[in-house]
Amino acid sequence: MDAPRAIDLTANEQSARAYEPQNLQSALEGLHQDGLLVLKNVVDVAHVDKLREAMSAETKTILNERAGLFNQGVNSNILQCPPVANGDCLFDDVYFNPYVIQIANAYLGSKPIWSFTTGNNALTGTAGMRQPVHKDITFHHPTAPFYFIANIVLSDFCEANGATEFWLxxxxxxxxxxxxxxxxxxxxxxxxxxxxxxxxxxxxxVxxxxxxxxxxxxxxxxxxxxxxxxxxxxAGMPNTSDQDRIxxxxxxxxxxxxNNTQRLFxxxxxxxxxxRHGGQPVEVRANYLADDELGQLWKNYDFTFEPSVPVDRRVMAKL
Known part of the structure; x- marks a missing residue:
C-alpha cells in the first residue's frame, strides 16, 4: 500500500539529536519524491499531551467567539493558534525540533526561516464533511522546494479521526x-x-x-x-471519532x-x-506582542506565503 516514507531514529541519532547521512538521504528522497515525510518518535509524548490539554481546553471558546473561522469553508476543521503564550507549553522539541531543522537546512537551504505557526483541529463528530483537494497557495508558486510545514500531531492519526488526505x-x-x-x-x-x-x-x-x-x-x-x-x-477529512484531532x-x-513580510506573532x-531558537541553525522571523496585545495572536491565522517582491502575474500564469 502506498505511504509516505517514515524515518526511524537509531540509538546514535537519539543521542546526537541529528540524523546520520543514511537517514538524512532517505528523508530527502522521501520529500523530493512524495512531498510528505514522517519522522518517528522525535517529540516527547509528555510534551504532546501538555499541548493537547491546553488546545483542547480552548476549542469550545474559539467555536463560541470566532465567526467565519472554518478552514477551507468546511464546518469540520478550524485553525487554532498553538499555546505560545503559555510558558508551560514551550518545548524545544516542538518549536525547534533538531531533526526537522536538520532536514529543513538540507531541503530548503542553509539557515531556513521560521515565519509561520498555527494549529489545525479536525472537530469530532463531523462524519461526511471533507475539504476539497487543495494547496495552501493562492499565487503562482516556484516549482522548486521553497517552503515546508512540519506538523506535530497531538494524538494518533488514523482514518477514523480524520487523518489528512495527501496526494503523494x-x-x-x-x-x-x-x-x-x-x-x-x-x-x-x-x-x-x-x-x-x-x-x-x-x-x-484531480x-x-x-x-x-x-x-x-x-x-x-x-x-x-x-x-x-x-x-x-x-484535504481535511471527516472525523468520526469522539475526540478532536489536533x-x-x-x-x-x-x-x-x-517573502519578506510573513511573520510569526x-x-x-x-x-x-x-x-534562543533551541540552539538550532534557523532564523526566527517574528513580531513580539506585549501582554496587552496578546489578543492579536489571531494574526497567526492570517498568513500569506506569496513573494513580497512584485511579479508579472500574467507572465507567471503562463509558466
Whole structure:
C-alpha cells in the first residue's frame, strides 16, 4: 500500500539529536519524491499531551467567539493558534525540533526561516464533511522546494479521526496552472480575478492524478512529526471519532525565497525562549506582542506565503 516514507531514529541519532547521512538521504528522497515525510518518535509524548490539554481546553471558546473561522469553508476543521503564550507549553522539541531543522537546512537551504505557526483541529463528530483537494497557495508558486510545514500531531492519526488526505508526488508534477482561477468570491488580498489561482485544484486534474497515484490518509502516532512540502495537494477529512484531532503547524521558508513580510506573532514575555531558537541553525522571523496585545495572536491565522517582491502575474500564469 502506498505511504509516505517514515524515518526511524537509531540509538546514535537519539543521542546526537541529528540524523546520520543514511537517514538524512532517505528523508530527502522521501520529500523530493512524495512531498510528505514522517519522522518517528522525535517529540516527547509528555510534551504532546501538555499541548493537547491546553488546545483542547480552548476549542469550545474559539467555536463560541470566532465567526467565519472554518478552514477551507468546511464546518469540520478550524485553525487554532498553538499555546505560545503559555510558558508551560514551550518545548524545544516542538518549536525547534533538531531533526526537522536538520532536514529543513538540507531541503530548503542553509539557515531556513521560521515565519509561520498555527494549529489545525479536525472537530469530532463531523462524519461526511471533507475539504476539497487543495494547496495552501493562492499565487503562482516556484516549482522548486521553497517552503515546508512540519506538523506535530497531538494524538494518533488514523482514518477514523480524520487523518489528512495527501496526494503523494503532486508537489513535483503539477503547477499553479492546475488550480482553479480565483473569482470575486474566492479571491484573497490582492489577487487578480481570473489570473491568480485559488487554493482548490481543478477537478479534471484531480481525476487525472488519481489514475497515476491515488490519495492516501497518512497514519502516524503521538511523538511523530509529518513534514509536507507546501505544494503538495491535501484535504481535511471527516472525523468520526469522539475526540478532536489536533496538530500544530510550524512553517519553514527557504532563505533564498523572497517573502519578506510573513511573520510569526509571539508573546514578548517569552521572547528569550524564541530568540534562543533551541540552539538550532534557523532564523526566527517574528513580531513580539506585549501582554496587552496578546489578543492579536489571531494574526497567526492570517498568513500569506506569496513573494513580497512584485511579479508579472500574467507572465507567471503562463509558466
Amino acid at each position: 508526488g503532486s508537489h513535483a508534477h503539477t503547477t499553479s496552472a492546475d488550480q482553479i482561477p480565483c473569482t470575486e468570491e474566492t479571491k484573497v488580498r490582492k489577487q487578480v480575478v481570473g489570473i491568480d489561482p485559488s487554493c482548490n485544484v481543478k477537478s479534471e486534474v 481525476e487525472q492524478r488519481r489514475k497515476i497515484r491515488p490519495p492516501i490518509q497518512a497514519g502516524c502516532r503521538k511523538g511523530d512529526i509529518m513534514i509536507r512540502d507546501l505544494r503538495t495537494w491535501h 496538530m500544530v503547524a510550524i512553517g519553514y521558508q527557504a532563505p533564498w525565497y523572497q 509571539l508573546p514578548l514575555k517569552h521572547a528569550n525562549f524564541f530568540a
